[in-house]
Structure formats: structure tokens, C-alpha cells
Amino acid sequence: MKQTSTIISTYSADVFGVCSALFELGGMTVMHDASGCNSTYTTHDEPRWYDMDSMVYISGLSEMEAIMGDDEKLISDICAAAEELHPKFIAVAGTPIPAMTGFDFDAVAELIESRTGIPALGFATTGMNTYVHGASMALEAVARRFADRNAVKTAQPTANILGLTPLDFSVNRSDAAIAAFLEESGFKVLSRWAMGSTLEDLSRAGSAHVNLVVSSTGLGAAKALQELFGTPYVVGVPMGEEFSALVRGALQTAAATGENQFPACCLQGGDTVIIGEGVTSVSLASALELSTGKAVKVICPTETDEALLREKDAKLQFEEEILEALSNARQVIADPLFKPICPETVRFVALPTESFSGRIYREDIPNLVSDFETFANEVL
Amino acid sequence: MLKRIERPREFSGIPIGQASFPAPFASGLEYASPARGTWNIVHTGMLIPEAHEIFVCAASCLRGVVLTAAELGMAHRFSTVEVRENNLLDGDMEDLVIEGVSDIIEKLPKRPPVVLVYTSCVHHFAGCDLEMIYEELRNRFPDIDFADCYMNPIMRKSGLTPDQLMRSRLYMPLKPRPIRKGSAALIGHDLPLDEDSDLMVLLKENSLKIHEITSCRNYEEYQEMAESEFYISRYPSAVAGGDMLSQRLGGRHIYVPFSFDCDEIENGLTRLAEIMDIPVPDFSGKREEVAAALKETLNMVGGAPIAIDYTYCPRPLGLAKLLLDAGFNVDRVYLDAVTGEEKSAFDYLKEHHPHLQLFPTVHAAMRFHSAKERSNYLAIGQKAAHFTNTNHFVNVVEGGGMLGYQAIFKTLELMRQAVREEKDMRNLIQIKGMGCGGCV
Numbered sequence: 001m002k003q004t005s006t007i008i009s010t011y012s013a014d015v016f017g018v019c020s021a022l023f024e025l026g027g028m029t030v031m032h033d034a035s036g037c038n039s040t041y042t043t044h045d046e047p048r049w050y051d052m053d054s055m056v057y058i059s060g061l062s063e064m065e066a067i068m069g070d071d072e073k074l075i076s077d078i079c080a081a082a083e084e085l086h087p088k089f090i091a092v093a094g095t096p097i098p099a100m101t102g103f104d105f106d107a108v109a110e111l112i113e114s115r116t117g118i119p120a121l122g123f124a125t126t127g128m129n130t131y132v133h134g135a136s137m138a139l140e141a142v143a144r145r146f147a148d149r150n151a152v153k154t155a156q157p158t159a160n161i162l163g164l165t166p167l168d169f170s171v172n173r174s175d176a177a178i179a180a181f182l183e184e185s186g187f188k189v190l191s192r193w194a195m196g197s198t199l200e201d202l203s204r205a206g207s208a209h210v211n212l213v214v215s216s217t218g219l220g221a222a223k224a225l226q227e228l229f230g231t232p233y234v235v236g237v238p239m240g241e242e243f244s245a246l247v248r249g250a251l252q253t254a255a256a257t258g259e260n261q262f263p264a265c266c267l268q269g270g271d272t273v274i275i276g277e278g279v280t281s282v283s284l285a286s287a288l289e290l291s292t293g294k295a296v297k298v299i300c301p302t303e304t305d306e307a308l309l310r311e312k313d314a315k316l317q318f319e320e321e322i323l324e325a326l327s328n329a330r331q332v333i334a335d336p337l338f339k340p341i342c343p344e345t346v347r348f349v350a351l352p353t354e355s356f357s358g359r360i361y362r363e364d365i366p367n368l369v370s371d372f373e374t375f376a377n378e379v380l
Numbered sequence: 381m382l383k384r385i386e387r388p389r390e391f392s393g394i395p396i397g398q399a400s401f402p403a404p405f406a407s408g409l410e411y412a413s414p415a416r417g418t419w420n421i422v423h424t425g426m427l428i429p430e431a432h433e434i435f436v437c438a439a440s441c442l443r444g445v446v447l448t449a450a451e452l453g454m455a456h457r458f459s460t461v462e463v464r465e466n467n468l469l470d471g472d473m474e475d476l477v478i479e480g481v482s483d484i485i486e487k488l489p490k491r492p493p494v495v496l497v498y499t500s501c502v503h504h505f506a507g508c509d510l511e512m513i514y515e516e517l518r519n520r521f522p523d524i525d526f527a528d529c530y531m532n533p534i535m536r537k538s539g540l541t542p543d544q545l546m547r548s549r550l551y552m553p554l555k556p557r558p559i560r561k562g563s564a565a566l567i568g569h570d571l572p573l574d575e576d577s578d579l580m581v582l583l584k585e586n587s588l589k590i591h592e593i594t595s596c597r598n599y600e601e602y603q604e605m606a607e608s609e610f611y612i613s614r615y616p617s618a619v620a621g622g623d624m625l626s627q628r629l630g631g632r633h634i635y636v637p638f639s640f641d642c643d644e645i646e647n648g649l650t651r652l653a654e655i656m657d658i659p660v661p662d663f664s665g666k667r668e669e670v671a672a673a674l675k676e677t678l679n680m681v682g683g684a685p686i687a688i689d690y691t692y693c694p695r696p697l698g699l700a701k702l703l704l705d706a707g708f709n710v711d712r713v714y715l716d717a718v719t720g721e722e723k724s725a726f727d728y729l730k731e732h733h734p735h736l737q738l739f740p741t742v743h744a745a746m747r748f749h750s751a752k753e754r755s756n757y758l759a760i761g762q763k764a765a766h767f768t769n770t771n772h773f774v775n776v777v778e779g780g781g782m783l784g785y786q787a788i789f790k791t792l793e794l795m796r797q798a799v800r801e802e803k804d805m806r807n808l809i810q811i812k813g814m815g816c817g818g819c820v
Contacts, residue, residue: 001483003462003476007455009447010462013440030409033440034501035533038412040444043812050414050806057409057744062537066505077408081744096438096502097534100468127440128465337450358447 002318009337011302012167012355014125016041017134018093019056020165021217023048025142025199028055028087030078032103033095035060037127044358045131047171055087066097075111082116088199089146090120093134099126119145130302131167131355132216132277139163139193140220142202147228151206157255158208159187160225162233163218164195167355168277170365177369178214181238185248187255193221209255210234212247215279216304226260234261235308237283240372242290266310270295272379273326275334276353278304282313284333284351284368291376296333299325302355331380336361349378393712397734401726402718410742415762417777417814418691419570421531421546422448425496426457426816427570428527428550430599432492434484436461436477437500437531445498445531448812457492459484463502473508478516485521493599494525494553501534525553540620548621550593554606556629564656565591565608567625568618571781571815578649578661578784579612579636586658610656614638614783616694616721637721638779638787640698642667645784666785674706677792680799681708684758687768689714689741692761693779697725699760699791704733712737714763739767758798760791762809771802777814 012020019029019041031037038058042049046056059074074092082090090112092105105122113120121141125134139162159182164175175195182189190208191201205211206229213222213235222233232254238244243265250261265286272288274281278300285296298313299322306315316322323341326332331347332339335356339348352361366375394404422445425433435445435458442460449458461480467473481497497517499510510528517526529549533542540548547568564583566573572594573580583590591605611633613622619635626633634655636648646663653660686708690696697718700710713736718726729736740746741763751769758772759765765773774794776782782790 001479003464004480004483004487005446005460005462006484006487007459009450009455010439010442010460013438013443015440016443035410035536036444036531037440038410039416040440040447042412042414043416043810044443044447050810053748055744055747057411057747060407060410061534063504063534064538066534081409084745085747095440096463096468096500097505099465100502100505126465127438128463130439337455340455357450358443360447360451 002320005319007340008319009335009356012045012131013127014129014131014134014137015093015095015127016045017131017136017165017167017217018091018123018125018138020045020131020167021135021138021194022091022142023054023056024052024194024197025202026088027091027199028057028078028082028085028089029091029093030057030059031093031095032059032074032098033061034097037095045167045354047166047354047359047362055085057081061097066101069101071103071108075108075115078112079115082118087118090116090118091123091138092120093123094125095127099124099128121145132302132304135163135165135167135217136220139218140224142193142199143205143221143224143228146199146203147206147225148203149206149228151204151229153209154188154190154207157187158190159251160190160205160208160211161192162211162213162221163215163279164192165215165217166195168215168217168280168353169195170354170362172365172367174367174369177367178212178238181244181369182212182251185251187251193218206231210251212236212251213279215277216302216308219305230258232258232260234263235279236263236286237280237369239283239368240287240291240376243283243287246286246290262308264310265289266312267293267295270297270312271328271330272296273299273329273332274351275299275301275322275332275338276351277302277355278308282308282310287372288376288379292379333379347380351375393737393739395734396726396729396736396738399730399738401723402720404718404738405716405740405743409744411744411747413741413746413763413766415691415766415809416812417762417775417809419778419813419816420445420448421498421529421542422458423452423813423816424546424550424570425529426452426454427593428494428496428553428599429596429602430492431494431496432457432459432488433496433498434459434461434481435498435500435531436463436480436503437498438463438502441500441531451812452816463500468502468506471506473503473506474513477503477508477513481517482520485524492524494527496527496529496549498529498531500530501532504532504535527552541617544617544620547615547618548624551605551621551625554625554629555603557603557606559609559630560589560607561609562587563589563591563608564610564612565605565631566614567593567611568613568621569615570778573614573783574781574786574790577782577786578645579614579652582649582653582658582661610634612636612652615778616719636783638694638783640695640702640788640791642670649784670785670788673789673792677796678707680796681758683709684756684799686710687712687714687757687759687764689761689764690716691763691777692774693776693782693787694719695722695725696761697722697729700733700736701725701728702788704729704736710736712739714739714741714761714767716740716742758795760795765805766809771805772798773803773805774798775803775808775814
């Protein structure tokens with residue numbers, strides 16, 4: 001049965017993706033939920049919680065408020081907190097019960113904004129999609145709401161990094177390594193969406209010549225920035241010498257032609273399988289194929305633009321279908337919490353990610369941008 | 381229009397002299413402190429030996445519980461059925477639970493003797509026929525005991541709280557059996573009762589056969605709890621479950637409250653002894669011993685400021701009262717509400733120590749309350765340690781295994797230890813379910 005998992009974990013959910021994407025931008029993000037979502041997110045999905053004073057809260061929705069449609073409680077609580085804490089913006093994101101009651105997030109955001117004078121965003125997340133969906137919505141909304149429409153292109157080559165959250169890149173300085181790669185490639189980094197940049201940095205994103213999308217969470221913002229400023233984007237994470245060179249070339253081509261670029265390598269066949277988020281996994285597969293000459297397939301359990309997957313890759317969400325797809329695999333590269341469903345004969349290479357196993361293996365999450373070779377040596 | 385300023389203002393507490401009972405603080409948006417030592421419903425359910433937990437809910441709700449189990453190294457005793465948007469629209473929630481749970485049971489490498497099925501807020505709102513669901517599951521799997529468990533925090537302000545419910549469901553699989561005279565079950569708490577606690581000493585001195593879920597090695601041993609003549613609870617949220625158990629299985633439920641008040645301690649144990657028809661313990665000299673221990677501890681702690689929080693034990697105000705009356709510099713207590721059991725301590729402190737500060741733990745402004753620099757506080761409880769940013773703290777949750785005068789002596793001993801030795805507060809407080817074998 002598709003919706004059951006006998007043993008494997010669950011990917012971080014859409015509502016947490018919203019929180020993660022907006023975490024460093026000085027806003028106040030409110031999960032409209034009874035209880036539990038807040039501690040889940042801050043314990044398992046947010047490695048920055050202890051050290052950064054970001055305002056992420058839960059509304060504490062009660063049975064009677066849900067039944068009676070008492071949205072005023074939420075609105076007045078948010079306004080009261082905003083008056084005290086002065087966030088740069090307010091975001092309200094949904095969970096299963098608001099999804100059931102048909103809560104109107106856009107209308108509530110509008111009301112909050114009119115009462116507080118603070119920009120407010122509503123996200124109709126349901127808690128039933130993965131973090132990719134929520135983070136992508138959030139970054140796209142930031143682009144549409146806060147990007148300075150009067151931005152002019154910089155004189156020198158510049159780029160933004162889109163789709164950076166700890167859910168895909170942890171806090172192991174992968175974000176800094178990607179920025180360093182861009183600088184080495186001749187592109188000054190204007191903003192990182194959204195680790196290591198402020199809302200003001202992001203508002204200047206329209207001045208960049210090209211955007212680098214490093215996970216599916218950045219695709220919504222990339223499309224919005226292209227629509228608003230005509231900025232082309234390149235999809236891929238620079239890993240390994242050969243694939244990084246491909247990405248570098250794609251960035252230069254995109255900047256020169258204005259055409260979007262999707263660098264990838266696709267060797268035929270392959271009995272090594274990577275399970276993970278679409279963009280990072282296809283990039284890793286391409287990097288491994290280019291460096292080893294051996295074919296690698298991808299199974300993507302999270303939302304992504306299927307056009308970004310290669311022909312041999314598969315978008316599979318549930319334990320049962322992933323288990324079946326692994327039946328002929330010789331080697332699997334995946335989060336350790338996928339290991340129990342791998343055939344005993346499979347060679348398992350652990351590649352932990354916060355989006356699946358949370359904080360459990362945080363210390364073991366590799367920085368594949370700056371140290372691809374060490375990881376590649378583990379792969380036969 | 382709101383006026384913008386650069387930084388949020390410092391959140392200040394409320395002097396207890398000006399605080400209202402039972403809710404000193406207005407409700408609003410809630411913050412989650414990084415202190416995670418208290419148990420959740422996954423930890424508690426795992427206390428039933430050989431039980432398999434199956435949660436049926438949306439991904440956002442599954443995320444926290446599935447990783448709780450994984451961190452415990454108990455993923456093999458945990459499964460999920462994911463509720464999707466189409467289930468809400470199609471109205472097939474009952475089918476999803478029945479078929480999902482059945483599918484998981486068929487796939488498990490070994491048939492568990494008991495399965496805890498946790499439904500969630502969406503089932504409640506969709507008006508699911510839970511009775512029919514469990515009846516069908518029992519028909520399909522007559523060799524398995526099913527316990528209806530709940531992860532429905534939206535109901536936390538209506539009827540029994542999720543915590544009370546979980547502590548009651550923990551004993552639902554017990555099947556009636558002949559009552560054995562002279563046997564007692566300690567129920568409704570997560571951590572084993574200390575061997576030197578007043579209650580354990582009393583029961584052992586009188587040769588009672590003692591059952592406790594924390595020491596059951598297998599499901600059969602767990603079932604033996606049903607032979608108990610007495611069910612003894614010590615945690616406030618276990619009382620409702622204790623009453624249910626008594627009505628269903630016939631033993632008598634006795635509540636011995638956790639307390640730091642000498643009269644209440646003696647009354648609780650005396651009442652228990654009288655009901656059980658065993659000799660009342662000899663309390664002579666205990667109050668003098670308490671006074672001596674308080675003095676010894678005060679000599680070591682001196683005037684250092686002390687902060688207490690509600691996760692340490694069910695009676696944070698009772699502890700503040702004990703310490704303040706003995707001359708300690710307790711300057712703040714972290715709690716979000718005052719329980720009915722603490723009303724007398726609240727009133728006493730209001731009158732005799734009106735400057736004691738009360739701080740909430742979930743108020744939105746508490747996000748910025750944690751001290752940036754290391755402080756010289758002695759904290760009692762994880763949240764107090766976090767908010768005051770001190771490595772000198774007593775690391776206990778839910779009252780630990782303490783009860784009776786021993787709770788006073790042990791608390792004072794742990795305070796002295798905390799003064800002498802620093803702990804790694806940042807890492808210790810983030811471990812979920814303290815004492816449940818967490819692996820992070």
C-alpha cells in the first residue's frame with residue numbers, strides 16, 4: 001500500500017520548508033496549528049534554532065477556534081506579537097486542520113498587513129507535501145514581494161544563489177563553498193536565498209546577471225526573477241571538478257545568452273542509485289558519472305520539476321515503490337534512514353540529509369561542494 | 381499603524397504578587413524552547429514491552445514522531461500511515477486507517493502482541509468512526525491487542541489533555557485477571573520510581589509485590605500488572621487514567637501526590653498506608669532532617685540566584701516556597717499556567733514572597749529572553765537553565781523517580797552537586813525524552 005511506511009522516515013513537510021526558507025530574513029513566521037509543529041521544526045529541521053533569534057511561532061489553534069472559524073484570535077495574536085517584536089514581515093503558513101476548514105491565508109495576510117502596516121504573506125501549506133513545496137513557495141513569494149523592481153543590472157558579472165536551506169545543505173558551510181565557486185567563476189554573489197543574506201540583500205537580486213538554482217526549493221524564485229527581471233537561471237550544484245566546470249560554463253552561457261541552462265551528465269544504465277532531492281541528486285549523479293565513468297540513477301521522493309530529472313531517473317514517493325525500484329540495485333547512496341528498505345546485498349553509502357533524518361547524523365553530512373573527492377572515493 | 385523600532389524590548393516577568401491564577405500570562409503565539417527533555421507520546425508508548433506504534437496522520441505531524449523513534453533507535457517498533465489531501469476530499473479516512481494498519485502488520489518481520497494505533501486531529505475533525513476501525517482491526521487480527529491512542533493536540537483545551545490520554549491508554553491493553561492480594565502497580569509515570577523513595581521503601585518494607593511498567597521485560601510481565609490490588613499514581617496527569625484502570629480491572633487507585641510540603645507528604649503516605657492496611661510510616665525526625673539539609677545546601681549555594689521551571693517537577697511553586705522560606709534566593713519561576721494542585725503554594729507565595737518573578741516559557745517574546753552571556757544562576761530544570769544560560773543546573777524532568785521526603789533530600793543534593801559541577805547545558809537539554817535511552 002502506497003501511503004504506508006513500515007520503517008523509513010518522513011521528509012520534512014511543506015510548512016517547515018516555509019519556516020526554513022524565511023528563517024534568516026528578519027520576519028515572523030507563524031505556523032497555524034494546534035501544537036507540535038513548532039517543536040518538531042525547531043528540534044529536527046532547524047539547526048540554527050539555538051544560535052539565531054529568528055521569530056518562528058505556532059498559533060496554538062484550539063478545537064473551538066477551528067470549529068467556530070475564529071480567525072480573529074490568530075489575527076489579533078499575530079498583531080499583538082508584531083507590535084512587541086517588530087518583524088520586517090509576517091508569514092502565516094498552514095497545516096492539516098486549516099486545510100480542512102478552508103482557511104483563507106491570503107485574506108488573513110491582507111488583514112494583518114492592513115492592521116500592522118507590516119508586509120504579510122499567506123502560505124496555504126497543508127502539512128501534506130514535502131519541504132520542497134513550502135520552501136519554494138516562500139522564496140518565490142519573497143521574490144515577488146520584496147525584489148526591487150527598479151533594480152538595474154550590475155556592471156560586473158553577478159549572480160544570486162537560489163534554494164539554499166539547511167534542509168538540503170545543513171550548516172556545514174556548503175553555502176559558503178557554493179558562493180566561493182561563483183566568485184572563482186567570475187560572478188560576484190549578490191544574495192543567497194536564504195542562508196547568509198538579509199532581506200535587503202535579497203531585494204537587490206534583480207541586479208544579477210544570472211541565478212544559480214541549487215535545489216528544487218529555488219525554482220519558484222528563479223522563475224519569478226526571470227519573469228520580473230529577465231534573469232536566466234542555471235540549475236545545478238557545483239560538485240567535483242568536471243561537473244563544476246559544466247556548471248561554470250552553463251553560468252557563462254546563461255549570462256551571455258539569457259537562456260536557462262540545465263547542465264547534467266547522463267550515461268546509459270547503471271546499478272548505483274541515489275535517493276534524494278531532485279537537483280542535488282542529479283548534480284551528484286552527474287558529478288559521479290563524470291569523475292568515475294559509471295552510470296548513476298536518481299530516485300527523487302520530493303517534489304521537483306520532472307524536466308530536471310534525466311530519462312533514467314524516477315520520481316517515487318512511497319516506501320513500497322522505492323523498495324521495488326531498489327530490487328536490482330548494486331549500490332545505494334542515500335540517507336541512513338533509507339537503509340532498512342535496501343536489499344541485504346546492496347552496498348550502502350550513507351549520505352545523510354537534514355530533510356530526512358533531521359539532526360541524527362548532522363555531524364556526518366558531507367560538504368560535497370568543497371570535498372566531493374572524499375565522498376566519491378567511497379562510491380565504487 | 382505600528383511604530384517600528386530596531387530591537388524587541390526585553391521581556392520582563394510578573395511579580396507573583398501581581399499575578400493571576402491560574403493563567404498569569406495572556407495566551408498568544410507560542411515559542412518552543414530548545415529544551416527537549418520531557419517525554420512525548422512516542423516515548424511513553426514505547427514503555428509497553430514488544431508494542432508496535434503506528435501513527436496515522438499528515439506528514440507534518442509524522443515528522444516529529446518518526447524522528448523521535450529514530451533517535452531512540454526504535455524505528456523497528458514504529459510505522460506510519462500518511463494522510464494525504466485526497467483522503468480528506470474522498471472521505472476514505474476509515475479505510476485508510478484499517479487498510480494502512482493491516483498492510484503494515486502483514487509486512488512486519490514479526491507479529492507484535494500489541495499495536496498502538498495513534499489517530500490525529502484530522503480524524504477527529506472528519507468525524508471518523510474510530511470504534512468501527514478498532515472493531516474491524518480486532519476482527520482481522522484476533523491475536524493482536526489494539527490500543528486506541530491519540531495525537532490530537534487540537535483537543536488539548538477540551539476534556540482530557542493528550543498527556544492525560546496517553547497515560548491512560550498505556551494500560552488499556554491490560555486484560556482482567558484475578559486480583560492478587562498484596563500486589564500493587566505503580567502507574568502513569570515515565571521514569572521508574574527511585575528505590576530510596578519513601579513510597580518504594582514503604583511498599584518493600586511491607587513485602588508488597590510491586591509492578592511497574594518501566595521494569596517489565598516482556599508483554600506477559602506487563603499483563604501481570606492487571607493482577608494488582610492497588611494502582612498507585614504520583615503524577616497529576618496520571619490520575620484520570622488511574623481511575624479508569626481501577627473501574628475496569630477492579631483494583632483500587634490511590635494517588636500519592638508529588639510534593640515538597642511536609643504535611644502533604646505525610647498525609648499522602650498515611651492515607652496510602654491506611655487504604656492498603658499497612659503500618660503508617662514513622663515520620664519522626666524527618667522535618668529536622670529536612671531543616672538540616674536545607675541549611676547545609678544554603679551554606680553551599682549562598683546568595684546565588686535560583687531559577688526553577690515547571691519541567692523539573694509538577695510542583696515548581698511548592699519547591700520555590702520550600703526554598704524561599706529557608707532563605708534561598710529564588711528569584712524566578714518559569715511556568716505558563718498554575719495548576720490547581722499549586723493553588724495553595726501560589727497563594728502563599730503571593731502573600732509572603734510577592735517579589736518572586738514568574739516568567740512564561742512559550743510567550744512569543746521569550747524567543748529573545750535567553751541570556752546571551754553565561755550567568756551565575758543555579759537553575760532547577762532544563763528550561764530554567766536555558767533561559768538563564770547557566771551550566772550549573774539540576775538536570776531532571778517530570779520529577780525524575782522521586783517521591784516523598786526523598787524528593788526534598790534528593791533535590792537538595794542535586795542542587796549542591798550542580799553548584800560544584802558544571803554541565804554541558806546546551807547539549808544535554810536538547811536530548812528528547814530524558815531517561816528514555818535517546819541516542820542523539
